[in-house]
Amino acid sequence: MDITLLPSLHNLDFREWSELTNNTKNCIKFCENIGLIGFTLNEPYAQDHNNWNFGAYMYEHLMNIYDDADSAKLQELFGTKLYMSTSTTYIADQQRIFNISNENNNFQSLVNLFPIKQNEHRNYNCLDKAIRQLDFDFYNDLLPTIAKWASDHTQSKLIEPLQAHTTRTIVYTVAQARYILANAFFLNTIPGYGNIHLNHLYNSLFDVLASERIRCLIEYFRLSSQQNDNRQISIERYSYKSELPDWSKQNIPIESSKFNVFTGRMEDANEAQGFVDFANKHIHIHRIIPSATQEEVLFSCCPEAFLSILACETLEDDEIVILRGCKRFVEYTGYADTFAYQGHYHEQNPAYIQDILVMDACFSGQFTRTHIDRDLAKAWAAFYKSKDEIIVTGNWGCGVFGGDLTFKFLQQLCAAMILGDHFKRLDYSVYNDEQLASNLKNYLAKMETNKKTIADIYQMMIEYSEASELPASRRKFSDAFEQWLNSS
Incomplete structure (x- = not known):
C-alpha cells in the first residue's frame, strides 16, 4: 500500500490501517506525508503495543494528539465535516426500505x-x-x-x-x-x-x-x-464566556454536608438527577470504536446519547453540553479492557431520567492558571446550567487525562459550592479507593472546621501553580494542600 497516494482515511478498516501503519517508522512517515508535523509516539504505549496494534492506536487516538491546525487536517482526512451550517438528517439513503422476512432469517x-x-x-x-x-x-x-x-x-x-x-x-x-x-x-x-x-x-x-x-x-x-x-431527548449546548464567576471573590464557606464521598460506582447514586460525563472535547471522540472509557461506557448504556456525536461541534474551552432524556437501558461490569455487557438496567427511581453533563477536562497542564480557571468554569457551568439539585461525579479529568485526584475534587467542590441554596448535594464516587475516600472526607471536615472559603481554596491553587515553573520540581499537590490546610 502506497501511503503517499491515499486521498482519505475514513474508509479504511482496521486491517487495512494496520497494513498501512505496521511499525513506528511507517507511522512517522505517514504523518509527514499527510502534512502533520511534530509527531511523537506515546512511549509507554509503544513499548506494550507493537506492530499492528499501533495502527489501531493511531486510528483511535490521533485526534487527541495534535493542535487545532493539525486536528482540522485530520478531520478532513477522516471524512468529518468541519463546518456544518446546513441542516441534515444524518441518513445516507433517505429512500432506503430495509426489506426482510419475518422468519427464516440468518x-x-x-x-x-x-x-x-x-x-x-x-x-x-x-x-x-x-x-x-x-x-x-x-x-x-x-x-x-x-x-x-x-x-x-x-x-x-x-x-x-x-x-x-x-x-x-x-x-x-x-x-x-x-x-x-x-x-x-x-x-x-x-x-x-x-x-x-x-x-x-x-x-x-x-x-x-x-x-x-x-x-x-x-x-x-x-x-x-x-x-x-x-x-423527548434534548441536546443543549451552552457558551458561557460572559457569565464566568470571579473565584477570588467567592467568600462562601465550605459545607461538608453538601458532599457525599462514597466508594461505589457513580451509577449507585440513584437520587442524583445529573450524571457527569468525563468527556472528550470531541464528544465520545466523535466516533464509536472498541474502547471503554467512562464516557464510552456511559454512551453504550444510554445509546440515545450517541446523537450528540453527530450534532455537536468540538467543545471550546468555554462550552459544555447537557443531554436530557437519554434513558439508561444497559447494565455493565468492568471498565476499559474489562468492560462487559451484563443485562438490562433495572431502574431504581423510574420517576426521572438522569441528565448527562458533558464537560471535558484539560488534557495537560492542569496546574497552569489558564487551565485552573478553565476547568473550574467547566464544572461550574455544567452544574449550574443543569439546574439539578443532586449531581453525581467522580475522578473527572484523571485516568488517561492525568489529573491529580485531590486537585480535581477541589475544583468540582468549588463549582458546587457557589450554586446556591437550591443545590442539595454532590455525590462523589472514588470507586473502590478507600484511602482516597478517607482523605477527601477528612479534607471536607477540616475545611469546614477551619472556615475555609472557595476564595481561599482558589488562592491556594494559584499559589501552588506559581510556586514553580517546572512541574518536575513541584511537590505533590495533595502534600501541599495538606500542609496548607494544617497550617490554618
Missing part, C-alpha cells in the same frame, strides 16, 4: 441489508460474535423490528447542528432517535461533526470489546421494542 440476511460498498472485503466478525451470544432469536424476533424502524422515514428530521460559540438546543422524540440509531445499525448514516458509523465495531481486531458494545446497542433495540415511550 446472519447473511442481515449483511444483505448493508450498503453494497460496505459489503466488500468485510466479514463483520464482531457483529456475528455479539449476535451468537444472545439468548433469544435475534434474526426473527428483533431484526425485522429494527428494519421497520430504519425504514420509517416519516421520523426523518432536519437538524441544524450545534456549532461552537452558540447557546442552543435541539430536540428529538424517542422515535426519531431510534430511527437514526436503527439506520446506524445498518450502516446507513453519514457523518455530522462526528460519525456514528459502526464499521469500527463490526470489523475490529479488538473483538471482545467491540462485541460487548454491540450487545449494548442490541439490548437498547430489544427493550425499545417492548416499550411505548413518548420521551
